Amino acid sequence: MHGLINRSLECFLRDTYGNAVWQDVVSRANLPFERFEAMLDYDDGLIYAVLLAASDCLSKPRETLLEDLGTYLVSNPDNESLRRLLRFGGDTYMEFLHSLDDLNGRAKLALPELELPRMALYGGRDGNDFRLVCKGPPRGFGRVMRGVLRAMADDYGALVLLKDIDGEAGCEEIAITLIQSSFADGRDFRLAGPVGV
Amino acid sequence: MMPMHIWLSTDGIIRQCGATVAKLFPDRELPGLLFFDCFLVRRPCDVGTVSGILDQQGEKLHLVVQNGRNTTLKAVAVPVDGGDGVLLDMSFGISVVDAIRDYDLTISDFAATDLAVEMLYLIEAKSAAMAESRKLNTRLQGAKVAAEEQAFSDTLTGLKNRRAMDHVLTHFVEAGEKFGLMQVDLDYFKRVNDTLGHAAGDLVLQAVAKVLLDETRKEDLVARIGGDEFVLIFHRMTDIDKLNEIAARIIRRLEEPIPYCGKPCLISASIGTTVSDGCQKITADKILMNADLALYASKDKGRACYTVFSEDLSSKGDEGDLREGSMSG
Known part of the structure; x- marks a missing residue:
């Protein structure tokens, strides 16, 4: 698995619950090191071991942790670059939703080794109900996407309702209802990146 | 539109x-x-x-x-x-x-058909990935330097290095161990390097390492502490005659030609020996200095010989009382 995913989970746990919790997770998961490197590859089993250990350690369901990870990835100031990349998807939340079809391809442009699930967005009849289907590994990524969708709604200032629905085997599905596109102000976004990027 | x-x-x-x-x-x-x-x-x-x-x-x-x-x-x-x-x-x-x-x-x-936004996306995504890679490189570089600093081995010869020798010597002195210490300095090594090149020099150093390991026991320490300088520490061996025998054998074997690309590399060695009986209050630095003085006495005598340190050497006075041997004379 691409270290970027392992490293993201590590930073989320460390930043949200503190270093002591992370140390506890490291020892419960029997990690042979204390930090993941974003640009190295790791055995697939490691991230599940970390997730299980964190779930035990914090007494929180894995699903909740994954969804919180998705929110963290978008809203934490340290991850501004990821938020920016997602905002490139469009000027409105609706456009952003439509750009999710391309998310896998866009990620591959930047990091060819990064394996993300294939994502497909299906629009409802009245134009405000959508279904996002995530197919393929890593397992639980749909939960992360739920957090991302929620945080991006705040970013655009849109009001949405998210609901898990039962999908086919091997798929994770989220029902998205866009109630209002410009409910709040949202966060500032300019195409021109920070100086030096 | x-x-x-x-x-x-x-x-x-x-x-x-x-x-x-x-x-x-x-x-x-x-x-x-x-x-x-x-x-x-x-x-x-x-x-x-x-x-x-x-x-x-x-x-x-x-x-x-x-x-x-x-x-x-x-x-x-x-x-x-x-x-x-x-x-x-x-x-x-x-x-x-x-x-x-x-x-x-x-x-x-x-x-909508313009690829400008995709291009911007790519620039930012690649920059972010590159920044992560550079951070990793910096960390790996730091780890490498730290590992080298903490290493106890000389990578060329596989012998112990200066750091390891300092550790062992300090430990022996503090623990009051008896030991003999030899400083071995190659003669004519520069000539090999200058005439046959560094590859020949490296080969010679590896051959020297083998001789030194052959002529010492498992419990002795053999370290390369500089370009062509070696230190041997003989644990619980303070018998001067035995140490001199070893020194003579080492010099004899190092004088055997070492073949490199069909040409013989000819070197020899000068040796300075000192012993610590474990009772006297003496520092590691002083022991090394004594071995060094004995070594330079060997060099002064025309190289390719061994000298045991005595107090006379400290004052650089007469050398009549030295127990010494020379392979060339």
């Missing part, structure tokens, strides 16, 4: 322009102005009329925006049906990154 277009009349007056083109001149109303006052056609050169532009039909034009920012544009021109002027479709090309900053452009300023 085409935010980067300009429609020119045949006399060069701008009739209409796209919303993004208008942003290049926020303080001026482009329709009605002379096109060539606002844009310089740089390539092909010397185009200053609409008919000149029409001659380049279908060719790529390079324009420079005359607004003080010198933004460059690419463009193609096509005649409008019925001789009603020219339509120019433009794009920022590689200047898109600066243009977005200079004119505060947004995603909707680009045509």
Whole structure:
């Protein structure tokens, strides 16, 4: 698995619950090191071991942790670059939703080794109900996407309702209802990146 | 539909322009102005009329925006049906990154078919990935330096290094251990390096390492502490005669020619020996200094010999009382 995913989970746990919790997770998961490197590859089993250990350690369901990870990835100031990349998807939340079809391809442009699930967005009849289907590994990524969708709604200032629905085997599905596109102000976004990027 | 277009009349007056083109001149109303006052056609050169532009039909034009920012544009021109002027479709090309900053452009300023936003996306994504990679490289570099600093081995010969020797010597002195210490300095090694090259020098050092390991016991320490300097520490061996025997054997074996690419490398060694009986209050530095003095006595005597340290050497007085041996004499 691409270290970027392992490293993201590590930073989320460390930043949200503190270093002591992370140390506890490291020892419960029997990690042979204390930090993941974003640009190295790791055995697939490691991230599940970390997730299980964190779930035990914090007494929180894995699903909740994954969804919180998705929110963290978008809203934490340290991850501004990821938020920016997602905002490139469009000027409105609706456009952003439509750009999710391309998310896998866009990620591959930047990091060819990064394996993300294939994502497909299906629009409802009245134009405000959508279904996002995530197919393929890593397992639980749909939960992360739920957090991302929620945080991006705040970013655009849109009001949405998210609901898990039962999908086919091997798929994770989220029902998205866009109630209002410009409910709040949202966060500032300019195409021109920070100086030096 | 085409935010980067300009429609020119045949006399060069701008009739209409796209919303993004208008942003290049926020303080001026482009329709009605002379096109060539606002844009310089740089390539092909010397185009200053609409008919000149029409001659380049279908060719790529390079324009420079005359607004003080010198933004460059690419463009193609096509005649409008019925001789009603020219339509120019433009794009920022590689200047898109600066243009977005200079004119505060947004995603909707680009045509849906324009790849500009994808290009920006790629630039940012690759920059972020590159930054992570550079961080990793820096950390790995730091780890490598730290590992080397903490290492106890000499990578060329596999012997212990200076750091390891310091550790062992300090430990022996503090623990009051008895030991003999030999400083071995190669003779004529520089000549091998200079005449046969560094590869020959490296080979010789590896051969020397083998001899030194052969002539010592497992519990002894053999360290390379400099280019052609070695230190041997003999645990619980303070018998001068035995140490001299070993020194003589080492010199004899090092004088055997070492073949390199069909040529013999000829070296020898000078040795200075000292012992610590474990009772006297002596520091590690002093022991090394004593061995060094004995070594230089060997060098003074014409190299290829061994000398045992005695107090006389400290005063550099007469050397009559030295127990010494010479392989060449």
